[in-house]
Amino acid sequence: MLTGKQYLLIKNMLDRRDRRTILSSAWLELHNEYGLGKPVGKHMIQWTRDDHKKWREIIAPREMAREAADLGADRTSVAKYTPDEKISKVSVREGRVFCQAIHTNLFLKQGPIEVYPEVEYVVSQDDIDLQKYGAILIVENLEAYIYCHSFVFADLNYLTLVVYRGHDASARAVNALLERTPERMKVIIFPDADPAGVSIAMSTETASHVIVPDLFCLSAEDSVGERFSKQLAKFPDLRDRAKSHSIDFQEYVDHLLNRGYAVSQERLCSRHIRLNTLVLRMGSTSTQCTSSTFERLKKSIDFGM
Numbered sequence: 416m417l418t419g420k421q422y423l424l425i426k427n428m429l430d431r432r433d434r435r436t437i438l439s440s441a442w443l444e445l446h447n448e449y450g451l452g453k454p455v456g457k458h459m460i461q462w463t464r465d466d467h468k469k470w471r472e473i474i475a476p477r478e479m480a481r482e483a484a485d486l487g488a489d490r491t492s493v494a495k496y497t498p499d500e501k502i503s504k505v506s507v508r509e510g511r512v513f514c515q516a517i518h519t520n521l522f523l524k525q526g527p528i529e530v531y532p533e534v535e536y537v538v539s540q541d542d543i544d545l546q547k548y549g550a551i552l553i554v555e556n557l558e559a560y561i562y563c564h565s566f567v568f569a570d571l572n573y574l575t576l577v578v579y580r581g582h583d584a585s586a587r588a589v590n591a592l593l594e595r596t597p598e599r600m601k602v603i604i605f606p607d608a609d610p611a612g613v614s615i616a617m618s619t620e621t622a623s624h625v626i627v628p629d630l631f632c633l634s635a636e637d638s639v640g641e642r643f644s645k646q647l648a649k650f651p652d653l654r655d656r657a658k659s660h661s662i663d664f665q666e667y668v669d670h671l672l673n674r675g676y677a678v679s680q681e682r683l684c685s686r687h688i689r690l691n692t693l694v695l696r697m698g699s700t701s702t703q704c705t706s707s708t709f710e711r712l713k714k715s716i717d718f719g720m
Contacts, residue, residue: 416498421445422477425470428462435459449473477502512540512588513579515563517571522547532564540592549573550601553580553589553622555615559605559680568626569689573601593621603692608633609677610646613653613668616695617660623696627667629689633678637686643677661694 417425421441428436436442436452438460446452451469452460480496489507490500514536520527521536522544530536545551550573554560560579580589596602604619605626606612616625647653657668683690 417474417477419499419502422474425474426478429467429470429474432467433462435461506584508584508588510539510541510588510591511537511584512543512592513537513557513560513581513585514543515560515577516548517552517563517568517575517577519547519574521576533561535561540588543576543592545576545592545596545600547574548576548600550575550603550624551593551596552577552603552605552626553593553619554578554680555580555604555606555612556680557581559684562684565684565687567687567689568692569629570692571603571626571690575603596621604695605680605690607677607679608671608683609643609679610650610653610672613657613671614650616664617653617656623694624692625664625695626690627693628678628683629691630667630670630674630676632686632688633674633676635674637678637682637688638674638676639679640675640677643675646677647672659697661697663693664695667693 424441425445435455436459438446438454438458442452442460443454446454446460449469451466452462455461476496477499480493480499480502483493483496484503487509488503489509490503491507493503494500514521515534516522516530521530521538522528523538523542524544525542528536550571552563552571552575554563554577557579559566560577563577578589578592580586593602601624602622603624603626604616604622606615608628616622653668653672654665657665678688682688
């Protein structure tokens with residue numbers, strides 16, 4: 416098997432269409448192994464057209480492997496052409512999404528799959544049949560994704576695909592999935608109930624809605640004060656940024672900041688806090704989420720909770 420350095424040595428010689436090459440130790444080793452070329456004196460080796468043709472045949476599998484790798488093939492696909500699978504730098508995780516479903520099955524091109532709580536399903540984003548769903552729920556934390564069936568989603572009444580966004584390959588796969596969501600589909604972001612979560616929701620440009628806790632159900636005991644202070648220092652302009660979003664979301668942000676809440680998704684889950692869906696973007700519509708949704712949230716302020 417040719418090494419990577421040997422492949423490049425041969426390829427560069429062929430690309431230059433050399434008739435003669437300096438007889439280096441590397442070329443001498445290749446000459447002795449394949450019997451191609453004719454040494455001229457002690458320092459040069461001479462090539463014929465037939466030598467060039469045979470070298471091209473020798474490196475052809477490696478060429479196909481490199482082309483496949485350049486097109487994004489994973490190691491198993493590349494290994495069809497060469498035993499050196501590490502030519503591919505693509506992770507098998509590339510393009511795969513951690514997903515679940517609420518109120519329905521996981522619908523794939525291969526057919527529907529019944530889902531079970533706390534089971535992680537990882538599939539190619541291309542295989543997900545988005546037409547079967549009314550909403551896609553983007554979850555930021557892995558643990559919240561795993562326990563998605565344990566949250567109290569008060570008005571998430573759609574056939575909902577749940578995805579964990581995560582980082583790197585996982586995030587890229589989710590972004591690719593979001594690029595092909597039908598226009599009718601609600602894209603719902605579910606972050607922590609804290610300043611960082613507010614920033615994440617507003618930064619998710621594809622999101623039309625956001626999951627927020629019912630403030631009536633929260634208290635200071637649910638919040639981590641130090642976390643709130645650090646995050647607010649990092650995101651001091653949240654109120655200004657929220658002005659370009661829905662009235663309901665602006666009021667939620669205002670009350671959250673006034674109360675100094677930094678409540679994790681884990682806390683929301685463990686305490687079974689009621690969660691509501693708010694319209695996030697100006698102009699977004701929802702049959703499940705009206706102005707009365709936030710009226711309940713505002714009552715928490717009136718009751719002094």
